[in-house]
Amino acid sequence: MKAFGARLEEAMSTHGPLCAGIDPHRGLVESWGLTYDLAGLERFALTCVEAFAGRVAVVKPQSAFFEVFGSRGVAVLERVLRELGEAGTLTILDAKRGDIGSTMTAYAEAFLGKDAVAPPDALTVSPFLGYESLRPAIDLAQQTGRGLFVLALTSNPEGRGVQHAVRDGESVAASVVRGAAGDNASARARGELGSIGLVIGATVGSAVDDLGLDLVGAATPVLAPGVGAQGGTPESLEATFGAARHQVLASSSREILAAGPEPARLAAQAVRVAESLPRR
Secondary structure (H helix, E strand, C coil), X not given: CCCHHHHHHHHHHHHCCXXXXXXXXXXXXXXXXXXXXXXXXXXXXXXXHHHHCCCCCEEEEECHHHHCCHHHHHHHHHHHHHHHHHCCCEEEEEEXXXXXXXXXXXHHHHHHCCCCXXXXXXXXXXXXXXXXXXXXXXXXXHHXXXXXXXXXXXXXXXXXXXXXXXXXXXXXXXXXXXXXXXXXXXXXHCCCCCCEEEEXXXXXXXXXXXXXXXXXXXXXXXXXXXXXXXXXXXXXXXHHHHHHHHHEEEEECHHHHCCCCCHHHHHHHHHHHHHHCCCC
């Protein structure tokens, strides 16, 4: 399989740099006139598949909103991932896994391994047990042609106290970027995006510059949640990411999902948002 970073560049070039979220939380499900139960979850999620498949670069289901329904909810999530994959649409599973040793290895195998039931193209992970704690997932993703998006700068107020903290002259966020840069070195040498990406909120303001994060040098794709309902705009993405803007995959959920439940309206809204974002 071609490396995830290369596949992501192709998808962004074809469809625009949009990642459409599938977030079936109670409020959204009920706003579509659906019951908040397994049947409503399935209808919501599969409507999103119908609307987004083949129309956007990437789709990002949020695992927690499926897990809340237990094994039957996870089965719906697996169906979503399979059907999007069959349609040729890239997927990022937003699960934010992070642990150490054998546990991290098990997480990696569950989502990225050759025997994974419905592996996404990429997985979000948390590095706050130390970047190298992710090594089992990093190595397996690279072996299988899949990717990771590592939390670096999140937009929640609590994140700043950890991510901006400085040790030996380097912020925690900068240490995460440095780790990703090392794992993307071979892709960078080829002039390509690497497969180890970062999660940096679209609404973090000047933090990328303030912390001296060299995203261009890291050759890392950036998943930027918060576009639309949370206040991120195409203009603020330019200001936040500067020269790295064209590495950014803008993530939008509520702004798009509010157009449901009709698949045609949902698809049209996703395309409108994608077209508002500057292409590479």
